[in-house]
Structures are given as C-alpha cells and as structure tokens.
Amino acid sequence: MYRRIKLIKGDITKVSTEVIVNAANTSLIGTSGVSSDIHKAGGIVIDQQCMDIRRRLGGCKTGEIVVTDAGNLDARYVIHTVGPVWKGGEKRESELLYNCYTNALKESVRLECKKIAFPNISTGIYGYPKKEAAKIALKATEDFLKENKEIEEVLFVSYDEENYEIYDELLKQQNK
Known part of the structure; x- marks a missing residue:
C-alpha cells in the first residue's frame, strides 16, 4: 500500500497526474494560497466552471467536493x-x-x-495544526487504499519544508 503513496516537495500546479486536488473555499473562488495558484495555472476554464457550480449549487460545503476540468494544468480534473x-x-x-x-x-x-x-489541506490560512492534518490525510488515504485497488498513486505535494518534513517522518515511521 505504501508504495502507492508518494511525497514530493514542490508546486502542485507543476505535477503531472490525472487529478489535482484543490484546497478550496466554500465559494470556489481562488483568492489565496494553493487555490489561487491552481486557478491561475489552470486558466479561465476552472474559473468558469466554478462560477457555474456556484450558480447551480451555491458553492461547496466543508468536507465535500466538486469537480472541474483541469484547464491548462497537466491533469484531467481538479477536485475542489x-x-x-x-x-x-x-x-x-x-x-x-x-x-x-x-x-x-x-x-x-x-x-x-x-x-x-493532494496539497496540504487546511494547514495554511485555515490554521489546522500541520502534524495533525498530515496524520489525518495519511489515515484517510491508507483506509481508502486498503479497500480500493483502483488508485495506483497518491501523491502528497508539500510546498513548504515544514509540511514536507512532517509527511516524510510519518511515512518513514509507517514503513518500519
């Protein structure tokens, strides 16, 4: 299972994958952090589809997801x-x-x-303690991968050194 989980330090908008997850806000407007970067790099198609979702659904609730095309990103979809x-x-x-x-x-x-x-969801302006957030992210991923063989690669992309080191240490502990 752990071979399917990978970690890199870098910019999620530069990753080549099928799905990029965006740490969005409820309005789906990319105003700051990773969300702003994804909206900018993905281009107008993401903004337009998020506006359409806002019109139809009013936005996205905490813990939930919505999907758009990936626009100019090297992916098929963005899951917000x-x-x-x-x-x-x-x-x-x-x-x-x-x-x-x-x-x-x-x-x-x-x-x-x-x-x-995945980026490091909620650890920026939302203030979630980084180590606790990483533990939850890895637990959710491991639980899912135990029951589902369809996903071949889950990539955690840490933009900052602190999140990278936290994930690296937790993954090393799990691989012992």
Missing part, C-alpha cells in the same frame, strides 16, 4: 474540496478533514482516474 477551519478541534474538524481526502479519492475512482495529487 473545502477543508475545515481549525477551531480547537471541537467542531468536527478531524472528521471533516478526513472526508476531504476520502471524498476526493472516491471521486477519482468514479472518474476512472488512477493517479491523484
């Missing part, structure tokens, strides 16, 4: 998921973050995609 804002851990944050990863993986299978790349 809204991570929880950290409020001390008493507002179902861990459950909602777990759902972000699980729902994105389920949707990748539904889309018949075998490779998916």
Whole structure:
C-alpha cells in the first residue's frame, strides 16, 4: 500500500497526474494560497466552471467536493474540496478533514482516474495544526487504499519544508 503513496516537495500546479486536488473555499473562488495558484495555472476554464457550480449549487460545503476540468494544468480534473477551519478541534474538524481526502479519492475512482495529487489541506490560512492534518490525510488515504485497488498513486505535494518534513517522518515511521 505504501508504495502507492508518494511525497514530493514542490508546486502542485507543476505535477503531472490525472487529478489535482484543490484546497478550496466554500465559494470556489481562488483568492489565496494553493487555490489561487491552481486557478491561475489552470486558466479561465476552472474559473468558469466554478462560477457555474456556484450558480447551480451555491458553492461547496466543508468536507465535500466538486469537480472541474483541469484547464491548462497537466491533469484531467481538479477536485475542489473545502477543508475545515481549525477551531480547537471541537467542531468536527478531524472528521471533516478526513472526508476531504476520502471524498476526493472516491471521486477519482468514479472518474476512472488512477493517479491523484493532494496539497496540504487546511494547514495554511485555515490554521489546522500541520502534524495533525498530515496524520489525518495519511489515515484517510491508507483506509481508502486498503479497500480500493483502483488508485495506483497518491501523491502528497508539500510546498513548504515544514509540511514536507512532517509527511516524510510519518511515512518513514509507517514503513518500519
């Protein structure tokens, strides 16, 4: 299973994969962080499809997902998921973050995609403690991969050194 989980330090908009996951906000407007980078790199098609989703659904709820084409990114789709804002851990944050990863993986299978790349959801302006978020991300991914063979590669893309080191250490512990 762990061979299917990989880690890189870099820019998720430069990754070649089938699905790129966007750490979105509920309005699906790419205003800051990785979401802004994905909207800019993907181009107008992502913005247009997010506007259409907002008109039809009103946006995206925390822990849920919506899908757009990937535009200019080297991927087929962008799965937008809204991570929880950290409020001390008493507002179902861990459950909602777990759902972000699980729902994105389920949707990748539904889309018949075998490779998916995740950013570090909720660890930026949403303030989720990075180590706790990484543990949840890996747990959700491992739980999913145990039951599903369709996904061949889950790539965790850490833009910053701190998140990279946290994931690297957790993955090394699991591989012992």
